[in-house]
Amino acid sequence: MIPYGKQEITQQDIDGVVEVLQSDFLTQGPKVPEFEQALTRHTGASYALAVNSATSALHLACLALGLGKGDLLWTSPITFVASANCGLYCDAKVDFVDIDPKTYNMCPNKLEQKLIEAKAIGMLPKVVIPVHLCGQPCDMQAIGALAKEYGFKVVEDASHAIGGRYHDEPIGNCAFSDITVFSFHPVKIVTTAEGGAAVTNQKDLADKMSLLRSHGITRDNEKMVGESHGGWFYQQIDLGFNYRMTELQAALGVTQMKRLDDFISARHHLANRYYRKLSDLPLELPYQLENTYSGLHLYVIRLKLDDISSSQREVFEALRAKGIGVNLHYIPVHTQPYYQGLGHREGDFPSSEQYYKEAISLPMFHGMTEQQQDEVVRVLTEILTEK
Ligand SMILES: *Cc1c(COP(=O)(O)O)cnc(C)c1O
Numbered sequence: 001m002i003p004y005g006k007q008e009i010t011q012q013d014i015d016g017v018v019e020v021l022q023s024d025f026l027t028q029g030p031k032v033p034e035f036e037q038a039l040t041r042h043t044g045a046s047y048a049l050a051v052n053s054a055t056s057a058l059h060l061a062c063l064a065l066g067l068g069k070g071d072l073l074w075t076s077p078i079t080f081v082a083s084a085n086c087g088l089y090c091d092a093k094v095d096f097v098d099i100d101p102k103t104y105n106m107c108p109n110k111l112e113q114k115l116i117e118a119k120a121i122g123m124l125p126k127v128v129i130p131v132h133l134c135g136q137p138c139d140m141q142a143i144g145a146l147a148k149e150y151g152f153k154v155v156e157d158a159s160h161a162i163g164g165r166y167h168d169e170p171i172g173n174c175a176f177s178d179i180t181v182f183s184f185h186p187v188k189i190v191t192t193a194e195g196g197a198a199v200t201n202q203k204d205l206a207d208k209m210s211l212l213r214s215h216g217i218t219r220d221n222e223k224m225v226g227e228s229h230g231g232w233f234y235q236q237i238d239l240g241f242n243y244r245m246t247e248l249q250a251a252l253g254v255t256q257m258k259r260l261d262d263f264i265s266a267r268h269h270l271a272n273r274y275y276r277k278l279s280d281l282p283l284e285l286p287y288q289l290e291n292t293y294s295g296l297h298l299y300v301i302r303l304k305l306d307d308i309s310s311s312q313r314e315v316f317e318a319l320r321a322k323g324i325g326v327n328l329h330y331i332p333v334h335t336q337p338y339y340q341g342l343g344h345r346e347g348d349f350p351s352s353e354q355y356y357k358e359a360i361s362l363p364m365f366h367g368m369t370e371q372q373q374d375e376v377v378r379v380l381t382e383i384l385t386e387k
Contacts, residue, residue, distance in 0.1 A: 001320075002376060004327040005187035005298075008263070008366040016251040023247070031250035036197070038257040042162075043172030045180065045199035047206035050250060051213055054159045054183030054196035056243035058086035058129070061179040061198050064208040065153045067092050067127050074114070075129040075157070076106040077332040077352040083129050083157045084333045092126070094342070096334050098349040099133075102287045104300070104359075106130045107351070108142035115150045127153045132161035132171065134286065134329075135189070135267075135295030140166055144176030159183035162190055163264040164295035171295065172199050179205060184249075189263050189295055190256045192249035216240030266366045267296035270373060274299055274362065277377045281384050282307035284358070298329055302358040308384055315383055316360055322379045327361045 020031060032050050039048035051057050067073060073087030077096040087094040097114055100107035111128070118124045128147065130138040140156070147154050154177035158164075162182050164171040172180045179202075182188075184195035200206050211218060216238035221228055224235045245253075256263075271294075275285055284302035288294060303312055310318070319326045332352045334344035346353065363376055 001323050001325040002363045002368070002372050003325040003365070004361050004363045006365040006367065007186040007191045008259075010255075010259075012258075013252055013255045016255040017248050020247045020251045025247050027244060027246045029247045031247040031254065032245055035192075035245075035250040035253040035257070038254055039172070039182075039197055039199055042257065042260065043170050043174075043180070043199050045172055045174050046201045047203065048197055048199045049206065049209050049213060050192075050195065050197045050245040050253070051243040052196070052245055052249075053194055053243075054157075054181050054185070055082040055086070056213075056241070057181040057183075057196040057198040058082055058155065058157065059089050059241075060209040060212050060243065061155045061181055061205075062086045062090045062092070062127055063212055064205045065127055065155070065178060071126040072118075072123060073127045073129065074111075074125045075333075076131045076133070077334050077349045078104055078133060078330055078355060079131040079157065079333060080159070080330060081333055081336065083131055084339070086129075087127070094339075095125070096344075096349055096352075097128075098351045099355060101351045101355070103136055103138075103289050104133050104355055105136060105138045105289075106143070108139045108146065111143065112146055115146060119150065124150055125152050127155060129155045129157050131157040131159075132164065132295070134298040134300055135160045135164050136286070136289060137161065137164055137166040137171060137292040137294070139289065140176035147176075153178045156180040158295075159185075159188060159196075160297035161295040162188075163260045165293035167291050174199060174201050178202060179209075184253060184256075189267075189297055190253065190260060192245065192253040192256070195245050195249045195253065211238055212240035213243045214240060215242060263366050264295060267364060268294075270364050270368055271296055271299055273370070273373055274364070274377070277374075278380070281381060283384075296364070299362045299364040300329065300359050301362060302355070303360065303384075305358060310383070312357060312360070318383045319360070319379060322383075324376050324379050325363055328356075328359060329361050330356075332356050 036048040067090040069091040071092040161171045184192040282304040
């Protein structure tokens with residue numbers, strides 16, 4: 001089976017991890033700060049916090065922004081459930097803004113419309129999480145302008161987008177947001193096995209996330225209540241978690257980050273070949289928003305169902321049966337049983353639901369060969385053109 005995504009591990013990665021295993025620190029040593037430096041250097045953000053997953057990073061981001069009971073968080077329905085769940089972890093209410101049918105990202109016009117309506121009834125969101133789906137940057141300038149006008153905070157879910165650029169600046173510089181979150185799960189662009197990070201330019205947010213990453217415990221005298229009892233002393237001054245990344249994971253991240261540019265250009269090479277080879281088929285191919293460079297985590301095609309005789313499910317299952325490990329990103333979050341239980345209804349976000357009926361993610365990963373890609377094209381062409 002040709003998988004839809006796969007990590008690339010080199011001898012350099014292996015050597016870096018083995019070196020940590022032979023060192024004094026498996027956790028809380030020098031590698032995590034080194035990885036964080038690689039992230040600030042790449043993104044241009046002032047602060048980076050490596051954690052054990054993007055899900056944890058999203059949770060910390062929401063907590064640092066003060067999201068709590070009675071507050072509202074809005075995100076896109078077309079995302080992994082974690083982009084929405086972080087709001088529920090904080091006892092906030094979660095709602096969604098429908099996607100733009102061309103970019104598949106949160107639509108800024110629909111966001112503005114929903115903000116106008118929310119303002120009229122005093123129900124403005126505290127946090128909005130745009131998701132750079134497939135690595136395509138959201139229209140951050142428009143979202144940032146609305147954040148200023150309506151007074152909400154912005155967390156970019158850039159789990160798909162490290163290495164991408166918006167208006168010629170790296171994703172993660174937080175020019176139009178408060179915090180940006182990355183995932184380093186093995187199917188993503190850069191991997192640490194499990195892992196994530198939050199980057200920000202705001203010291204207070206970085207400090208708060210750092211405190212909550214490790215139990216709410218401080219060893220900093222300045223932050224303590226009263227006097228230190230001695231060299232062993234620490235205080236818990238907030239309720240935090242253990243969301244730390246290990247040294248092994250950070251070592252992998254350090255060597256992976258060195259190859260980020262290669263990862264992205266390999267993905268662009270493959271995407272360009274897909275564009276050329278699939279352009280005559282009854283498909284909607286990925287559209288690129290002007291003045292952006294995608295991280296290209298995923299290559300999503302949309303079936304023009306009126307022009308083909310099979311259903312989406314038939315095409316998907318025929319591809320799988322012939323060894324093409326396609327996938328579907330994502331099932332609209334508001335249609336998940338858990339979210340239905342919270343009062344969300346099918347029909348609420350028509351562009352997202354239409355996208356879900358047509359989308360298929362084709363295999364695309366750094367080590368994919370042109371022969372493998374040609375096989376995907378051949379099988380897909382055969383399925384779509386057979387009568
Ligand atoms: C993968 C992913 C996450 C969660 O990442 P983890 O590191 O697995 O917690 C969140 N949001 C999006 C959009 C993702 O693709």
